[in-house]
Amino acid sequence: MDLRLSDRELAFRDRLRAWLADVLPTLPPPPDRDDWPARRRYDTAWQRLLFEAGYAGVDWPAEHGGLGASPTEQLIFLEETARARAPYVGANFVGLLHAGPTLIVEGTDEQRARHLPRILRGEEVWCQGFSEPDAGSDLASLRTGAVRDGDHYVVNGRKVWTSHAEVADYCELLVRTDPGAPRHQGITWLILPMDTPGVQVRPLRTVVGSSEFSELVLDDVRVPVANRVGAENDGWRVAMVTFSFERGTAFIGDVIESRNILAELAAVARATPGRDGGTLWDDAALRRDAGRLAAEVTGLWALIQKNVSEASAGMIPVQGASVFKLRFTENRQRIADLAAHVLGRAALAMGDPAGGRVVEDRVNTLSFTIAAGTSQIQKNILAERALGLPKEPRWT
Amino acid sequence: MDLTMSADQRDLRAGLRDYLQGTWTPDRLRAAAETPALDRGDWSGLAGLGVFGLTVPEAAGGMGLGLVDAAIVFEELGRALVPGPLVATFLAAGPVPGADDGGAVVTSLDLRDPVLVAEHLDSATHVVAVGDDGLHLWPAEALVAEPAPAPLDPLTPVSRVKTPPVAGERIGSAADAAGWRLRGAVLTSALQVGVAQGALDLAVRYAGERTQFGRVIGSFQAVKHLLADSLVRVDLARAAVWAAALTVDDPEAGDPGEAASAAKVLADDAASQGGRCCVQVHGGMGFTWEVLAHLYLKRAWLQETCFGQADEHARHLAEAL
Numbered sequence: 022m023d024l025r026l027s028d029r030e031l032a033f034r035d036r037l038r039a040w041l042a043d044v045l046p047t048l049p050p051p052p053d054r055d056d057w058p059a060r061r062r063y064d065t066a067w068q069r070l071l072f073e074a075g076y077a078g079v080d081w082p083a084e085h086g087g088l089g090a091s092p093t094e095q096l097i098f099l100e101e102t103a104r105a106r107a108p109y110v111g112a113n114f115v116g117l118l119h120a121g122p123t124l125i126v127e128g129t130d131e132q133r134a135r136h137l138p139r140i141l142r143g144e145e146v147w148c149q150g151f152s153e154p155d156a157g158s159d160l161a162s163l164r165t166g167a168v169r170d171g172d173h174y175v176v177n178g179r180k181v182w183t184s185h186a187e188v189a190d191y192c193e194l195l196v197r198t199d200p201g202a203p204r205h206q207g208i209t210w211l212i213l214p215m216d217t218p219g220v221q222v223r224p225l226r227t228v229v230g231s232s233e234f235s236e237l238v239l240d241d242v243r244v245p246v247a248n249r250v251g252a253e254n255d256g257w258r259v260a261m262v263t264f265s266f267e268r269g270t271a272f273i274g275d276v277i278e279s280r281n282i283l284a285e286l287a288a289v290a291r292a293t294p295g296r297d298g299g300t301l302w303d304d305a306a307l308r309r310d311a312g313r314l315a316a317e318v319t320g321l322w323a324l325i326q327k328n329v330s331e332a333s334a335g336m337i338p339v340q341g342a343s344v345f346k347l348r349f350t351e352n353r354q355r356i357a358d359l360a361a362h363v364l365g366r367a368a369l370a371m372g373d374p375a376g377g378r379v380v381e382d383r384v385n386t387l388s389f390t391i392a393a394g395t396s397q398i399q400k401n402i403l404a405e406r407a408l409g410l411p412k413e414p415r416w417t
Numbered sequence: 418m419d420l421t422m423s424a425d426q427r428d429l430r431a432g433l434r435d436y437l438q439g440t441w442t443p444d445r446l447r448a449a450a451e452t453p454a455l456d457r458g459d460w461s462g463l464a465g466l467g468v469f470g471l472t473v474p475e476a477a478g479g480m481g482l483g484l485v486d487a488a489i490v491f492e493e494l495g496r497a498l499v500p501g502p503l504v505a506t507f508l509a510a511g512p513v514p515g516a517d518d519g520g521a522v523v524t525s526l527d528l529r530d531p532v533l534v535a536e537h538l539d540s541a542t543h544v545v546a547v548g549d550d551g552l553h554l555w556p557a558e559a560l561v562a563e564p565a566p567a568p569l570d571p572l573t574p575v576s577r578v579k580t581p582p583v584a585g586e587r588i589g590s591a592a593d594a595a596g597w598r599l600r601g602a603v604l605t606s607a608l609q610v611g612v613a614q615g616a617l618d619l620a621v622r623y624a625g626e627r628t629q630f631g632r633v634i635g636s637f638q639a640v641k642h643l644l645a646d647s648l649v650r651v652d653l654a655r656a657a658v659w660a661a662a663l664t665v666d667d668p669e670a671g672d673p674g675e676a677a678s679a680a681k682v683l684a685d686d687a688a689s690q691g692g693r694c695c696v697q698v699h700g701g702m703g704f705t706w707e708v709l710a711h712l713y714l715k716r717a718w719l720q721e722t723c724f725g726q727a728d729e730h731a732r733h734l735a736e737a738l
């Protein structure tokens with residue numbers, strides 16, 4: 022075991038650092054949260070810059086236009102971009118982290134040729150239409166139906182919580198093609214062009230106050246059979262392939278952000294006068310709480326290194342991914358709480374120059390323990406798969 | 418960068434685990450809880466496996482391994498609830514003759530502690546006192562201390578030191594004392610990870626056997642989630658302990674003091690919460706002397722007080738923010 026980077030990895034890091042130092046100062050200021058067209062432009066322009074510099078699709082295999090980087094190089098990429106406060110993957114998330122990798126494994130040559138280069142160049146934005154009003158954690162109960170009509174499927178139903186739907190070109194859509202079959206065996210994975218007639222996007226307002234996700238209403242939407250990924254009724258398996266990409270590296274940059282927020286919290290506390298003279302930071306209990314959260318952040322980073330090492334050794338860190346997601350999300354929520362307590366009444370408005378970012382983070386991170394498998398579902402997974410306890414009741 | 422165990426490390430762990438399973442059976446632990454004096458045969462057995470001389474250079478008769486190898490070994494010792502002043506004897510291998518080969522049983526005191534309590538004093542041959550100015554060595558008989566009649570951890574006799582000893586033989590500088598505390602924190606954390614893992618294993622086994630309401634209790638989600646929480650704490654702490662051990666050996670990889678403090682905070686939490694979870698999952702059985710659950714929890718509570726309590730380490734981490 023060792024924590025050192027190889028010469029090759031150090032060279033990769035240094036090249037990336039130099040490039041980031043050159044390019045980041047040239048970026049325009051990030052757009053307003055609610056200006057979706059501008060957000061799309063900003064996120065895809067960043068993707069284009071990555072592409073031109075040879076950094077698009079770090080984790081994609083080279084034969085599909087990616088960088089084919091090793092797991093450690095992927096970690097370096099995510100760490101360095103987060104440290105340099107480069108733009109986040111944003112609207113490119115589903116295309117780069119879900120749909121693209123799924124097409125690489127499961128798509129036809131035609132589907133790959135059509136979508137992969139455009140995703141890498143930032144020309145195509147995707148969204149994920151999996152969840153439904155009645156199918157969340159229990160995703161396999163989804164009901165949006167697709168009926169074959171010649172060389173098309175006719176799709177009717179509803180999807181919810183579809184992030185980036187307002188600006189997406191395509192949607193990875195799970196539909197039920199055989200309502201009579203056992204739940205997991207009647208599902209199909211489709212590529213839905215968002216401009217198809219009958220697709221209606223209804224933005225939903227989130228607790229942050231902006232619209233991060235939407236409801237999709239699908240009314241007699243005709244999707245070519247050629248847009249099917251995998252076989253008909255084999256979509257559950259394909260979706261599991263999609264999820265296997267989701268549970269890897271999504272939050273690495275956020276751990277760095279956790280550390281940043283803690284450091285800012287300490288800086289604010291050191292500069293804020295206490296009621297009994299001195300500063301807030303003189304409070305040993307505050308320092309203890311901050312220190313405990315810092316210990317967790319350090320541990321989470323070690324866990325990332327362990328997961329990445331396992332991936333490098335060809336293992337799939339399933340247990341590590343659930344352990345990480347559970348602990349990271351809970352830790353970040355507690356950091357946001359502590360930061361808000363330090364700010365006190367300065368943490369009562371989102372736009373506030375002093376506390377605005379903390380307030381927004383505190384509200385936004387409520388979603389961390391819900392999205393991408395709730396904490397309760399993660400614990401079920403660990404109890405069953407890692408500890409071998411009996412399975413939860415579920416339909417067959 | 419590699420945080421997975423090598424084949425050699427897996428072999429090291431497997432060999433030790435086999436030995437400990439044969440030696441520290443549940444019945445043996447119950448017996449030791451009644452008569453906790455250390456068996457010098459066991460002590461030599463551990464020394465024979467290289468436990469104390471792991472990081473002593475090969476030229477000096479040790480195994481020349483790294484602190485992370487020691488962390489793997491100490492996790493196993495913690496998991497098996499092996500009694501004895503393991504960390505102090507390990508750290509004394511080198512400066513104290515006989516520590517590496519089982520000839521000496523070395524316990525230690527940290528002079529920073531407001532209350533001085535020595536572990537296993539009756540079985541010890543030497544005491545190392547860790548002061549800010551350096552390391553000092555006494556023969557164990559030189560310490561005037563009152564043995565406690567009912568130690569919290571039945572396998573760890575403790576004695577309250579009456580008069581703090583004056584001068585002993587100086588065996589290390591202030592820097593050596595700092596290194597002692599640093600490595601001691603990492604190894605105690607490794608023991609805690611082992612305690613946490615052992616408690617979890619025991620609780621998971623019981624949850625898979627005990628039936629109520631016509632189902633095994635491990636099928637109840639409330640129980641599953643208790644156990645999953647324990648697993649999360651153990652895995653996080655183990656990663657932190659490995660990273661800390663590597664950082665102590667290779668300070669270019671990070672800040673050794675911070676890495677060790679983070680490990681101790683997380684490992685104490687994993688062990689004490691894991692011990693509680695184990696008692697809880699056993700229900701009324703968990704409150705009996707017979708079931709081993711209490712031994713894990715009590716060892717965890719004991720080790721929380723060694724090499725800096727979690728709150729102290731947390732405040733140290735806060736200073737670095």
Ligand SMILES: Cc1cc2nc3c(=O)[nH]c(=O)nc-3n(C[C@H](O)[C@H](O)[C@H](O)COP(=O)(O)OP(=O)(O)OC[C@H]3O[C@@H](n4cnc5c(N)ncnc54)[C@H](O)[C@@H]3O)c2cc1C
Binds near residue numbers: 149151184391
């Ligand atoms: C910000 C955000 C973005 C999202 N983006 C997308 C997207 O782009 N595309 C998409 O398809 N989906 C998206 N989702 C949906 C997300 O995957 C679901 O919200 C999630 O899977 C939970 O489903 P649900 O909301 O229906 O909650 P439910 O499944 O109804 O859960 C409600 C509560 O019950 C608990 N619960 C449910 N089942 C169990 C069980 N078996 N054991 C114990 N507890 C249980 C849950 O933990 C939760 O606390 C997004 C969600 C959020 C918050």
